[in-house]
Amino acid sequence: MNAIELKLLRNAEYLQYVKDFAGIIALNNPSTLQIDAKLSAFNTKIAELEALYKKALASEKTQEVLLLDERRDNAITGIYYFLLAQSYHYETDRKQKAQSLLESMALYGSSIARLNYQAETATINNLIRDWENKPDLTIAVADFDLSGWVAELKNANDQFNSKYLSRTQEYGDASPETIKLKREETNTAYYALRDRIDALHLLVETPPSPYATVINQLNALTDQYNVLLVNRQNTEIPGNSSAIGTV
Numbered sequence: 716m717n718a719i720e721l722k723l724l725r726n727a728e729y730l731q732y733v734k735d736f737a738g739i740i741a742l743n744n745p746s747t748l749q750i751d752a753k754l755s756a757f758n759t760k761i762a763e764l765e766a767l768y769k770k771a772l773a774s775e776k777t778q779e780v781l782l783l784d785e786r787r788d789n790a791i792t793g794i795y796y797f798l799l800a801q802s803y804h805y806e807t808d809r810k811q812k813a814q815s816l817l818e819s820m821a822l823y824g825s826s827i828a829r830l831n832y833q834a835e836t837a838t839i840n841n842l843i844r845d846w847e848n849k850p851d852l853t854i855a856v857a858d859f860d861l862s863g864w865v866a867e868l869k870n871a872n873d874q875f876n877s878k879y880l881s882r883t884q885e886y887g888d889a890s891p892e893t894i895k896l897k898r899e900e901t902n903t904a905y906y907a908l909r910d911r912i913d914a915l916h917l918l919v920e921t922p923p924s925p926y927a928t929v930i931n932q933l934n935a936l937t938d939q940y941n942v943l944l945v946n947r948q949n950t951e952i953p954g955n956s957s958a959i960g961t962v
Contacts, residue, residue, distance in 0.1 A: 716913050716930055717937040721902055723944050726894060730768055732940050733761050733901060739936060740908070743929040749915065753908040760901040767894050776882035780832075783878055787839065787871035788828040794864050795820060801859065812855035819845050819852055832879060839872040909933075 724732060737758055745751040771777070798820075801813035823838045824830065830838060846852045846865060856865060912933075916926035 716909055717934040719937050719941055726768055730765055733905060735936055737761060739932045740929060750911055753911050757904040757908045760904045764897045764901050767897055776878055779878050780882055783871055783875035787868060787875055790868035790871055791827050812858060815851060816855050836872060836876045843869050
């Protein structure tokens with residue numbers, strides 16, 4: 716049976732994949748194929764994972780977290796493009812100061828707004844600390860009158876962190892780490908089911924194998940998700956958030 720890197724699937728994609736995988740098997744008389752027990756164990760883990768995922772999405776604070784994350788992303792992006800424009804300024808002094816601020820941002824990666832939640836929070840804190848404590852950067856911020864932008868970035872980042880921590884406490888059993896553990900349990904049930912189908916298929920002495928149809932259907936499903944992963948790998952910028960834990 717075709718393989719797939721389950722860890723690369725985002726939570727929503729992973730959940731849909733395992734549900735589709737189980738659904739295809741259910742349509743192929745699992746009892747006759749002697750895989751109903753493994754399928755039942757797999758479905759139990761899928762149901763547990765889906766309950767955690769829905770609880771995470773249902774948190775009242777989730778939308779607030781998303782909006783605050785967008786707000787700080789807009790601030791850091793706005794600052795970046797302002798400085799990028801100034802780096803082409805005809806006045807040498809302004810050009811050099813813009814470049815120094817851009818270089819200080821580049822120390823933290825090519826795209827701060829694309830970092831995962833925790834990494835972006837820490838990065839923005841460190842960047843603002845640099846701009847507030849390093850004299851040459853502090854002067855550059857003042858000369859460009861960026862204090863309003865920096866205050867907005869700091870405020871949005873602080874509010875985001877506060878709301879994110881509050882949300883994590885609110886749905887503790889549906890935290891990213893707990894969902895990750897539940898995914899690992901689901902993986903175990905998935906591989907047990909998949910390997911049993913493969914093993915029974917190989918033991919068939921007289922073709923055609925009764926497992927050939929379901930294997931072909933499952934391979935077609937897996938191929939679709941592998942294409943999704945390949946396309947993402949070709950388009951994403953390094954430093955994006957990891958798949959597991961992404962709601």
